[in-house]
Amino acid sequence: MKCSHCRREAIYFQRHSGRHLCKKHFLYDFEKRVRYAVKKYRMIESGDRIAIALSGGKDSVALTHVLMNLYGSRKDLEFFAITIDEGIKGYRPPTVKIAKKITKELGIDHVVVSFEENFGMTLDEMVKLGDKKPCTYCGVFRKYLLNKTAREMGANKLATAHNLDDETQTILLNFLQADIERLARLIPQRVQKGLVMRIKPFRELYEKEILIYCIVNSLPIDMNECPYSHFPVRAMVRDFLYDFENAYPGRKFSVMRSFETLIPCLREMFPQIDLNKCEKCGEPTPSKVCQACVLLEELKKAKDSNS
Amino acid sequence: MKCSHCRREAIYFQRHSGRHLCKKHFLYDFEKRVRYAVKKYRMIESGDRIAIALSGGKDSVALTHVLMNLYGSRKDLEFFAITIDEGIKGYRPPTVKIAKKITKELGIDHVVVSFEENFGMTLDEMVKLGDKKPCTYCGVFRKYLLNKTAREMGANKLATAHNLDDETQTILLNFLQADIERLARLIPQRVQKGLVMRIKPFRELYEKEILIYCIVNSLPIDMNECPYSHFPVRAMVRDFLYDFENAYPGRKFSVMRSFETLIPCLREMFPQIDLNKCEKCGEPTPSKVCQACVLLEELKKAKDSNS
Numbered sequence: 009m010k011c012s013h014c015r016r017e018a019i020y021f022q023r024h025s026g027r028h029l030c031k032k033h034f035l036y037d038f039e040k041r042v043r044y045a046v047k048k049y050r051m052i053e054s055g056d057r058i059a060i061a062l063s064g065g066k067d068s069v070a071l072t073h074v075l076m077n078l079y080g081s082r083k084d085l086e087f088f089a090i091t092i093d094e095g096i097k098g099y100r101p102p103t104v105k106i107a108k109k110i111t112k113e114l115g116i117d118h119v120v121v122s123f124e125e126n127f128g129m130t131l132d133e134m135v136k137l138g139d140k141k142p143c144t145y146c147g148v149f150r151k152y153l154l155n156k157t158a159r160e161m162g163a164n165k166l167a168t169a170h171n172l173d174d175e176t177q178t179i180l181l182n183f184l185q186a187d188i189e190r191l192a193r194l195i196p197q198r199v200q201k202g203l204v205m206r207i208k209p210f211r212e213l214y215e216k217e218i219l220i221y222c223i224v225n226s227l228p229i230d231m232n233e234c235p236y237s238h239f240p241v242r243a244m245v246r247d248f249l250y251d252f253e254n255a256y257p258g259r260k261f262s263v264m265r266s267f268e269t270l271i272p273c274l275r276e277m278f279p280q281i282d283l284n285k286c287e288k289c290g291e292p293t294p295s296k297v298c299q300a301c302v303l304l305e306e307l308k309k310a311k312d313s314n315s
Numbered sequence: 316m317k318c319s320h321c322r323r324e325a326i327y328f329q330r331h332s333g334r335h336l337c338k339k340h341f342l343y344d345f346e347k348r349v350r351y352a353v354k355k356y357r358m359i360e361s362g363d364r365i366a367i368a369l370s371g372g373k374d375s376v377a378l379t380h381v382l383m384n385l386y387g388s389r390k391d392l393e394f395f396a397i398t399i400d401e402g403i404k405g406y407r408p409p410t411v412k413i414a415k416k417i418t419k420e421l422g423i424d425h426v427v428v429s430f431e432e433n434f435g436m437t438l439d440e441m442v443k444l445g446d447k448k449p450c451t452y453c454g455v456f457r458k459y460l461l462n463k464t465a466r467e468m469g470a471n472k473l474a475t476a477h478n479l480d481d482e483t484q485t486i487l488l489n490f491l492q493a494d495i496e497r498l499a500r501l502i503p504q505r506v507q508k509g510l511v512m513r514i515k516p517f518r519e520l521y522e523k524e525i526l527i528y529c530i531v532n533s534l535p536i537d538m539n540e541c542p543y544s545h546f547p548v549r550a551m552v553r554d555f556l557y558d559f560e561n562a563y564p565g566r567k568f569s570v571m572r573s574f575e576t577l578i579p580c581l582r583e584m585f586p587q588i589d590l591n592k593c594e595k596c597g598e599p600t601p602s603k604v605c606q607a608c609v610l611l612e613e614l615k616k617a618k619d620s621n622s
Contacts, residue, residue: 252551274580
């Protein structure tokens with residue numbers, strides 16, 4: 009099949025637009041849509057120092073690559089990457105290696121921050137000690153370290169690799185579960201004192217396209233799934249959206265547009281609140297003590313009573 | 316299995332509440348939830364003259380029955396039923412018969428209004444003549460006749476049998492298709508000049524529960540599907556919601572709650588507009604000429620050029 013724009017061989021059929029794209033035009037389209045999202049939400053502005061959340065999985069590797077490609081040469085911007093090593097045996101080490109390799113190749117600063125160093129135990133140990141789900145520990149502590157590290161290293165923005173599939177799943181999930189407050193948290197560029205602003209340059213790109221971007225650019229791809237990954241509700245929503253998109257291409261964009269239409273309302277319904285400083289660690293929290301300190305306390309007690 | 320409230324045999328397991336219900340407590344719960352919805356949205360108020368849209372299918376038969384049961388003896392309320400005979404060979408006649416039977420039994424006024432009488436042709440003929448989908452003709456002309464008849468017969472409200480399944484499907488469908496304006500049309504009790512206010516007393520009840528209500532009350536049940544019924548997109552959404560509800564009972568209520576949370580926003584985003592009078596027939600329309608007159612014109616032209 010030929011490319012819809014030139015005479016080269018197509019490598020991708022973009023169903024939502026009905027176009028066949030060759031390597032060159034795929035990359036052109038991909039980068040254009042990253043720039044579109046960045047511009048639409050003013051994700052990147054002159055003077056920014058941007059931390060990239062780089063797990064070493066395909067999405068964050070592609071994100072680091074495309075950001076450096078598109079914005080890396082700009083003198084008015086700074087980038088560096090943060091990798092959180094949760095301590096998941098077998099799963100995390102290969103991606104940390106990939107993260108080191110890619111940042112070295114791209115020539116950007118890179119820090120690896122581990123649960124073990126910061127909390128005195130790995131996620132594997134937490135899971136054995138505690139009674140919560142692995143994703144609860146991981147989510148709370150990973151976000152904590154990402155924000156803390158980004159802020160301490162002088163970043164004013166934190167780029168994550170959430171894509172169109174991730175975002176629409178979360179939007180629909182929150183809608184289906186009547187969690188409109190959580191829906192409001194997805195509003196791009198929310199400013200909250202103490203929290204480094206999150207940006208999601210891949211919010212208009214399908215996961216599939218990010219994979220193809222990796223392949224086309226010969227980027228290292230680790231397709232392993234986290235051994236703790238277990239989201240039955242999300243999986244149902246993901247599968248439905250997959251089938252729905254498959255039957256009616258472009259519907260994930262519709263979900264995104266629905267959400268965006270509601271943003272002004274959501275802002276009004278859930279005005280942003282200034283966060284407090286955690287009484288224990290000083291990190292931002294809506295409560296008196298942050299969730300990380302609460303969980304850590306529990307885990308330490310469990311550890312003490314075990315020994 | 317015993318009833319969760321008494322020692323009688325249960326006839327229904329209500330998954331979202333985890334209760335087993337006997338016939339008596341099923342009916343008690345069913346009627347309670349109808350009254351709850353009616354009260355919540357002030358669907359029925361003293362002095363109302365209410366037209367019931369009675370197709371003769373199980374949902375509208377149950378609606379007529381429960382409304383008469385709960386409110387039929389009130390001296391400050393009036394009820395009558397309207398059946399639209401679209402002219403669908405084989406499908407509609409049995410339900411018209413059921414509608415006549417049930418209204419006679421319940422002792423309420425009943426009018427049957429047909430497409431043929433009002434538009435000079437049946438739906439079957441329209442489908443053969445026109446190039447639109449059957450549901451387009453049916454939807455436009457049925458709503459037209461329901462509103463016109465209700466208004467001419469002095470009704471200030473029009474009760475339809477839309478249930479929780481119907482409503483949540485429509486809500487999700489509009490959300491998935493980025494049709495937030497259509498989502499806003501689902502706001503209960505919208506007042507629009509010229510349109511008789513729609514009320515939906517079954518909005519908090521599962522379709523399955525309505526079926527059980529019919530069985531328990533020995534109401535006539537016609538389970539035939541309209542031969543023109545063909546909604547592939549809605550069917551996907553319906554099946555997903557069915558599976559989702561099945562895995563996580565009560566989620567259809569969550570969808571309803573999400574929608575309700577957004578109502579104040581939706582009202583602001585889509586303020587109600589006063590409708591115009593159609594230049595041809597005088598019925599309410601947002602345009603100059605109403606959709607029914609536009610379609611009828613097309614059909615008449617097609618008929619003339621055919622003969």
